Amino acid sequence: MVLFNVSRVQTTPFDGQKPGTSGLRKKVKVFVQPHYLHNFVQATFYALTEENVRGATLVVSGDGRYFSKEAIQIITKMSAANGVRRVWIGQNGLLSTPAVSAVIRERVGADGSKATGAFILTASHNPGGPNEASTAIYDALHGVAGAYAKRIFVDELGAQESSLLNCTPKEDFGGGHPDPNLTYAKELVARLGLGKSEPQDEPPEFGAAADGDADRNMILGKRFFVTPSDSVAIIAANAVEAIPYFSAGLKGVARSMPTSAALDVVAKHLNLKFFEVPTGWKFFGNLMDAGLCSICGEESFGTGSDHIREKDGIWAVLAWLSILAYKNKDTLGDKLVTVEDIVRQHWATYGRHYYTRYDYENVDAGAAKELMGYLVKLQSSLSEVNQIVKGVRSDVSNVVNADEFEYKDPVDGSISSHQGIRYLFEDGSRLIFRLSGTGSEGATIRLYIEQYEKDPSKIGRLSNEALAPLAYFPSFFWSGCELTSLVSSERGRFAPAEQTSCVVANSFYFGSPDSTVGAGEMVAIVFDFMSHIYMYSFSRVTLHCCFSNSVQLVETLALPANLAAPIIIIKAHFRRVLRRVLQKVWERMAIKFIVCKEDPLLVLIDATRLRDGGWLLSMVRWWLQRNLQFVRRRTT
Numbered sequence: 001m002v003l004f005n006v007s008r009v010q011t012t013p014f015d016g017q018k019p020g021t022s023g024l025r026k027k028v029k030v031f032v033q034p035h036y037l038h039n040f041v042q043a044t045f046y047a048l049t050e051e052n053v054r055g056a057t058l059v060v061s062g063d064g065r066y067f068s069k070e071a072i073q074i075i076t077k078m079s080a081a082n083g084v085r086r087v088w089i090g091q092n093g094l095l096s097t098p099a100v101s102a103v104i105r106e107r108v109g110a111d112g113s114k115a116t117g118a119f120i121l122t123a124s125h126n127p128g129g130p131n132e133a134s135t136a137i138y139d140a141l142h143g144v145a146g147a148y149a150k151r152i153f154v155d156e157l158g159a160q161e162s163s164l165l166n167c168t169p170k171e172d173f174g175g176g177h178p179d180p181n182l183t184y185a186k187e188l189v190a191r192l193g194l195g196k197s198e199p200q201d202e203p204p205e206f207g208a209a210a211d212g213d214a215d216r217n218m219i220l221g222k223r224f225f226v227t228p229s230d231s232v233a234i235i236a237a238n239a240v241e242a243i244p245y246f247s248a249g250l251k252g253v254a255r256s257m258p259t260s261a262a263l264d265v266v267a268k269h270l271n272l273k274f275f276e277v278p279t280g281w282k283f284f285g286n287l288m289d290a291g292l293c294s295i296c297g298e299e300s301f302g303t304g305s306d307h308i309r310e311k312d313g314i315w316a317v318l319a320w321l322s323i324l325a326y327k328n329k330d331t332l333g334d335k336l337v338t339v340e341d342i343v344r345q346h347w348a349t350y351g352r353h354y355y356t357r358y359d360y361e362n363v364d365a366g367a368a369k370e371l372m373g374y375l376v377k378l379q380s381s382l383s384e385v386n387q388i389v390k391g392v393r394s395d396v397s398n399v400v401n402a403d404e405f406e407y408k409d410p411v412d413g414s415i416s417s418h419q420g421i422r423y424l425f426e427d428g429s430r431l432i433f434r435l436s437g438t439g440s441e442g443a444t445i446r447l448y449i450e451q452y453e454k455d456p457s458k459i460g461r462l463s464n465e466a467l468a469p470l471a472y473f474p475s476f477f478w479s480g481c482e483l484t485s486l487v488s489s490e491r492g493r494f495a496p497a498e499q500t501s502c503v504v505a506n507s508f509y510f511g512s513p514d515s516t517v518g519a520g521e522m523v524a525i526v527f528d529f530m531s532h533i534y535m536y537s538f539s540r541v542t543l544h545c546c547f548s549n550s551v552q553l554v555e556t557l558a559l560p561a562n563l564a565a566p567i568i569i570i571k572a573h574f575r576r577v578l579r580r581v582l583q584k585v586w587e588r589m590a591i592k593f594i595v596c597k598e599d600p601l602l603v604l605i606d607a608t609r610l611r612d613g614g615w616l617l618s619m620v621r622w623w624l625q626r627n628l629q630f631v632r633r634r635t636t
Contacts (some may be wrong), residue, residue, distance in 0.1 A: 006081045011035040017043065023120070029331060037074055041119070045082045048117075049187035054083030057113045059103050061088075062121025066158055068093055085114060089111060097122060134203035138317065139165040139188040142174040145210035145314060152314065157321075163204075165191075180301055180313070182225060184216060185209040193223035205338055206324065210313040216301040217313035219320055221339025229260035229355055232297025234346050235319045237266045242326035243319055245307060248295060254287055256280075256298040257405050257420055258432050258448045260353040269350060275524050278407050278419040279434070285309050286411040293514035299357065300312050301449075344459075351428075351454035354466040359447075362442040371445065372435050375421045376404050385423075393469045397426040428452030429470060450451070 014033075017040050019022060024040060031037055060075050062068050072093050079087050088103065095103070103114045138153055140146035146167030153159040165188060166174060182194065193203035207220035209598055219226040227236075236253045239246040252273030255263045267274035273292060277283035280304065284309050287293035287304040295310075297303040298315055303319075304311035320339075327337040350515040378385065380404035386398045405419040420434035432448035451466050453459055458466075 004080065009035070009038070010473045011039055014039055016082065017165040029328070031071070032067060037071055038078065041075055041078045042082075043076075044119075050083070052116065055085045056083075056116040057086040057088065057109065058084055059088045059095070059100055059115050060121075061090035061093055061100060061118075063096070064092070065122065068121045071121055073477070088115060092447075093121075095120075101462065136163050136202050136206040136321075137165050137188060137191055138163060138167070139180075139185055139209040140167040140169070140214075141176060141180065141185060141209060141211065142166045142168060143178045143179040143210060143214060145214035146171055148214070148314060152318075179209075180209035180211050180216050180218035182218075192220045194220065194225060198569045205336065206321075208317040208320070210317075211301070215304075215311045217303060217316040218301055219339070221343070224253070224338075224340040224343070226339065226343055226357060227260070228297060228299050229262050229353060230343060230346070231316065231320075232259075232303050233262035233266050233293065233350070234342060235297075235316070235323070236263060236272075237346060238268070238323045238326065238342075241318075242323045244322075245305075250294040251291055251294045251306070252287070254284055254293045254296040256283075257407075257422075258357070258434055258446065259299040260298065260355040260450050261428060261430065262350065262353040263406075264603065265350045265353075269590060275410070276407075278405070278416045279436075280477070283407070283409065285310075286409055290411045292410065299355075321553050347459040348456055351452060352459040353428075354451040354453065354461075354468055355461050356449050356463060358447040360445040360447070363445060365443040368435055368445055369441040370422060372433065375433055379403065379421075379423075396469045397429060399423050400426045416636045425470075430453075431470065451606035486575035508523075533571065564629060 016026070016038055030291075040292075056405060058079055060072055060079075064073075072089060076087050076089070086109065100118050100120050104118055108114055136153075136159060138145075138149055138159075140149055146164075146169050149164050149167045150161070153163065155159055166176075182189050186195070188207050188209050190197075191198055191199055191201075191203060193208040197304070203222045205222050208435070209218045209220075210216065217231075218228075219231050232253075232255065240249055250270075252275065253263055253267050254275035254277055256279045257276055257464075264274060264276075266272070268422075275287055275293060277287070279298065281298075281304075284293065284296040284304065287296070288309045291460075293306065295303075295305050302311035303313075303316040305315065307315065323342060323378075324337070324339070327342060331337060382402060383398050385402070387459065389396050389399065399422040402422060404417075404421050407416045407419060408414070420432055423431040425431075429452050430448070430450040432446075432450075434446045434448070436444050436446060448594055449467050449470050453466060453472055454459075
């Protein structure tokens with residue numbers, strides 16, 4: 001005979017413990033409250049009466065979901081304390097609901113006993129886990145991360161196998177491009193509600209992707225994209241409280257120079273050592289080896305810590321899951337703290353760094369170097385730069401500093417020069433120009449535009465709106481440099497790296513120009529400095545256009561009211577580019593360029609020789625398909 005002590009514990013009632021038709025179904029976080037399960041079990045025994053409980057046989061098992069093992073122990077001990085004679089438990093606490101029913105109805109013990117009833121630990125088809133309402137998807141893009149995904153996310157963390165996407169490593173990555181961004185992780189992006197069309201099912205709360213070798217990562221929430229720059233800043237801001245590895249504190253933090261300054265603000269707020277390094281993980285490695293840095297990241301989807309001295313995509317995902325778990329530890333109701341909630345709260349605390357990157361690929365290496373030299377030379381006269389800035393956009397802060405970034409490694413004393421050209425604004429905004437890949441195959445010019453906003457009333461704007469004022473100025477900065485050979489490459493393209501097509505304003509979308517133009521309708525096609533292409537319809541002298549001076553342009557030239565031919569307006573420094581690329585077209589059309597004195601960067605092209613607007617739009621479509629991705633804006 002086994003002897004044990006029985007103790008009585010005073011508790012208080014909980015609201016909402018009345019079982020429904022399928023039992024008592026509550027979130028795990030409700031069940032794990034002190035004495036919550038105890039109260040329900042004891043209330044059940046009271047309802048059955050002592051006469052029916054004492055000496056009875058009960059079945060206690062379930063589907064193995066989170067908290068089942070602890071619950072089985074609690075129920076078994078309370079059963080013994082209330083006089084239950086036997087408790088039958090499935091192996092490892094596992095029994096299907098039909099199996100429990102069969103045991104109750106059919107099983108006879110060696111002593112002839114039969115089960116009186118059961119506690120079944122399940123919520124049927126509903127998800128499980130400490131945050132069972134928070135579904136997630138992990139996309140390995142058929143890279144090596146898939147080899148670890150099941151063990152980590154399913155076996156260790158209890159996720160469903162259905163939460164794994166493209167987790168079978170393949171030699172050709174399944175025919176896809178294993179780059180975790182909004183362009184190539186198409187299936188994940190669509191499932192999270194960030195695609196062009198609304199998903200059939202409700203999007204999960206969390207999504208993540210890895211690249212081919214699992215060192216890069218992308219973090220998504222439901223209909224929400226977390227930029228890599230924000231991601232590393234948020235991990236750093238929450239690390240000590242949410243990630244046990246960092247409970248003793250952070251040694252320091254670091255980011256690559258082109259990455260947004262979101263991490264800088266966190267470091268200043270938390271009084272952490274901060275390092276700004278050139279692009280390249282070796283610079284982070286030196287800092288971590290020397291014990292100077294705990295967390296670091298780069299804008300190209302790389303995040304890491306000193307646990308292995310390398311960027312680690314799976315680690316970054318686990319860091320985010322830890323932050324989500326910490327933020328939801330006291331959440332007992334239906335509303336979970338989401339990825340979007342965490343990011344927006346971070347913005348409210350530290351301000352928001354609106355950010356985008358443009359890549360100009362395979363451009364002439366000589367011209368690219370010439371441009372960078374010109375941008376350095378321009379830095380010698382910031383007063384002149386600020387005159388240009390204020391003359392165009394009075395709402396943009398002054399440039400207070402400009403330099404060519406140079407880094408002296410605090411560990412080994414090595415110096416890395418010519419690491420990018422920076423224009424730093426008074427309000428914390430930045431324009432960065434960086435040259436990479438110089439060689440016989442051409443070069444890539446990367447342009448980074450960052451707008452810092454700490455006004456809480458302005459942190460919820462769309463990125464394209466917030467960045468619009470700063471986006472005017474790269475063309476002014478490089479307009480004095482010959483760009484013909486710089487941007488006329490057939491493979492040159494426009495590629496925003498951190499600005500998503502799904503978060504742009506409703507008036508912008510990717511697509512092709514209409515194939516026809518209404519009779520008597522005038523169309524303006526505007527090529528701006530980024531190689532965006534906007535198409536506008538306007539009647540007579542009223543032009544709907546993003547350039548304020550364009551209206552003045554049309555009025556100044558006194559266009560005849562009966563003119564019904566298409567007109568093209570382009571930036572002046574693009575005229576040679578277009579003439580070179582579309583040489584035969586221009587010769588056939590005998591186009592003349594007319595420069596407007598009021599706005600020397602705008603040119604009106606006399607296209608009255610065109611027979612119809614449809615032919616013009618076909619020509620523009622050819623230009624688009626041959627040279628760039630584009631955004632079109634339709635006005636009404």
